Amino acid sequence: MSARPSEEHADIVLCPDGPMLLRGAAVVQDEDGVRHRTTRPVTAVCRCGHSAIKPWCDGTHKLLRD
Amino acid sequence: MIAALLSAPDDQPRSFAASGGRADDALTLWTLHELHYRGIAGVDERWEWQASTIGLRTELERALETDLRARRPEAVVTGDLAVDLLRILADDDSPSLARHVQRRATREQTLQLLRQRSLYHLKEADPTSWVIPRLTAGPKAALLEIQFDEYGNGDPGRLHHRLFEAGIAASGLDGDYGAYVDEAVVEILEQNNVLSMFGLQRRLRGAALGHLAAFEGTSSLPSRQLAQGLRRLDFPEEMASYYDEHVEADAVHEQLALRDICVALVAAEPDLYDDVLLGAWACTDLEARAAGALLSLWDAA
Numbered sequence: 001m002s003a004r005p006s007e008e009h010a011d012i013v014l015c016p017d018g019p020m021l022l023r024g025a026a027v028v029q030d031e032d033g034v035r036h037r038t039t040r041p042v043t044a045v046c047r048c049g050h051s052a053i054k055p056w057c058d059g060t061h062k063l064l065r066d
Numbered sequence: 067m068i069a070a071l072l073s074a075p076d077d078q079p080r081s082f083a084a085s086g087g088r089a090d091d092a093l094t095l096w097t098l099h100e101l102h103y104r105g106i107a108g109v110d111e112r113w114e115w116q117a118s119t120i121g122l123r124t125e126l127e128r129a130l131e132t133d134l135r136a137r138r139p140e141a142v143v144t145g146d147l148a149v150d151l152l153r154i155l156a157d158d159d160s161p162s163l164a165r166h167v168q169r170r171a172t173r174e175q176t177l178q179l180l181r182q183r184s185l186y187h188l189k190e191a192d193p194t195s196w197v198i199p200r201l202t203a204g205p206k207a208a209l210l211e212i213q214f215d216e217y218g219n220g221d222p223g224r225l226h227h228r229l230f231e232a233g234i235a236a237s238g239l240d241g242d243y244g245a246y247v248d249e250a251v252v253e254i255l256e257q258n259n260v261l262s263m264f265g266l267q268r269r270l271r272g273a274a275l276g277h278l279a280a281f282e283g284t285s286s287l288p289s290r291q292l293a294q295g296l297r298r299l300d301f302p303e304e305m306a307s308y309y310d311e312h313v314e315a316d317a318v319h320e321q322l323a324l325r326d327i328c329v330a331l332v333a334a335e336p337d338l339y340d341d342v343l344l345g346a347w348a349c350t351d352l353e354a355r356a357a358g359a360l361l362s363l364w365d366a367a
């Protein structure tokens with residue numbers, strides 16, 4: 001059994017005006033050096049800096065556009 | 067019709083007629099749809115596929131779809147599906163139940179809202195699962211990524227409809243499936259019925275996925291407001307954390323639903339472009355109607 005994703009399936013996806021999607025369980029270290037574990041199949045990591053649940057995205061980026 | 071379902075299906079040709087009353091028809095269609103989900107206690111399971119019940123379901127769904135299409139404004143089509151779909155969400159300025167709960171709702175109103183929402187949340191994600199076998203590889207794999215998360219990533223205790231059940235039970239409500247159907251307002255029944263119709267009819271798979279993208283795309287921020295409102299009113303943590311989970315999960319799902327599912331679907335099946343937009347618009351329209359109905363009930367519009 002091969003668990004390797006195929007080439008057309010990215011592990012990390014940068015969403016236009018939005019978060020970074022991360023596939024698979026991972027530990028993310030934030031700006032303060034604090035580590036956060038995710039076990040979701042796909043996780044959205046905040047890129048706008050305004051999420052209330054950093055390092056994860058909570059959709060706040062959508063309020064910044066207008 | 068509902069009385070007839072309590073007897074065993076027979077081979078007699080029979081036909082059930084729509085009542086013509088909006089509330090009755092909505093409740094009848096909800097009941098017929100439930101035969102395809104978990105069934106109804108006391109109803110013979112063979113009713114699911116009797117010509118008479120399917121005939122009535124078809125008639126009621128046709129009327130529901132006709133109404134929906136008649137209300138729909140002309141869609142703006144640029145050729146970029148993501149842009150057109152996001153515009154539908156951006157143009158939606160209907161009143162928000164989540165904002166009301168966040169700021170002003172009473173405990174009684176909030177309990178009533180949870181009872182109304184329970185019709186859907188106790189089978190959360192299920193209507194969209196009907197669509198899976200009808201898709202090509204790209205959108206299918208992406209839809210499964212969302213559904214797997216909705217279904218708790220293999221952990222039944224994290225399954226979203228189980229989280230909701232735990233939340234309302236802790237709030238003193240009945241967590242039994244369909245427990246509050248009798249008090250559902252017609253707008254809530256129709257919201258559920260459209261979603262089931264989109265899921266059950268292969269022809270409407272584009273609309274089902276457009277609805278999904280709009281639903282997920284309008285979930286994170288309202289879920290945060292609902293969680294804040296529930297904490298303001300001292301609801302149990304189980305109830306508030308159900309919405310916390312949706313802030314985080316739906317921030318992921320909205321990205322997948324828009325690009326990996328809807329854009330990929332339309333790339334594979336370009337004829338479904340308009341149906342995807344129909345589904346997205348229907349999601350905003352049905353929620354606006356449900357919100358309008360409940361807020362006016364509370365004199366809070």
Ligand code: FES
Binds near residue numbers: 047051
């Ligand atoms: S990227 Fe979504 S909240 Fe920051």
